[in-house]
Amino acid sequence: MTSTVSLTGTPTGPRIGAEIAGVDLHHPVGHATADQLREALRIHKVLVLRGATLSPDQHVAAVRIFGEPFDHPTGRRHPDNPLVYPYRVEHAGKASH
Numbered sequence: 018m019t020s021t022v023s024l025t026g027t028p029t030g031p032r033i034g035a036e037i038a039g040v041d042l043h044h045p046v047g048h049a050t051a052d053q054l055r056e057a058l059r060i061h062k063v064l065v066l067r068g069a070t071l072s073p074d075q076h077v078a079a080v081r082i083f084g085e086p087f088d089h090p091t092g093r094r095h096p097d098n099p100l101v102y103p104y105r106v107e108h109a110g111k112a113s114h
Contacts, residue, residue, distance in 0.1 A: 024050065026057045026064075035061035042069050042079040051082045058083060073098035 026035040035057055040050060058064055071079060073095045080086045086100045095101035 024053050024057070026061060028061065029063075029065060033062040034065065035063070036065045036067060038067075040066065042066065042071060043075055045078065046082065054082055073101040076101055 024037055024039040026037050028035050037054070037057060040046060040054065046054070054064070069079075074097070077086055077098055077100050080100075088100065089102060092102040093104075095103050
């Protein structure tokens with residue numbers, strides 16, 4: 018099942034970033050929604066989708082909206098999908114281990 022929606026983007030800062038609402042990445046999105054997301058990324062450079070708690074496979078599918086994900090040779094991989102590199106910045110104090 019694919020979905021097509023009218024998403025909204027609210028800038029999060031004066032130069033880069035937007036919070037995106039109105040899209041559910043738990044399911045494949047339609048071509049028009051994917052085009053809207055790619056355009057939002059082109060304009061804002063960083064997209065935030067609050068509450069998008071995705072499984073590793075859903076995360077990789079969402080990344081594929083923007084292009085093919087690539088492997089990081091030294092990243093710690095998620096056991097359910099080797100293209101996902103988990104971290105908890107609140108525990109590590111930084112974005113990588």
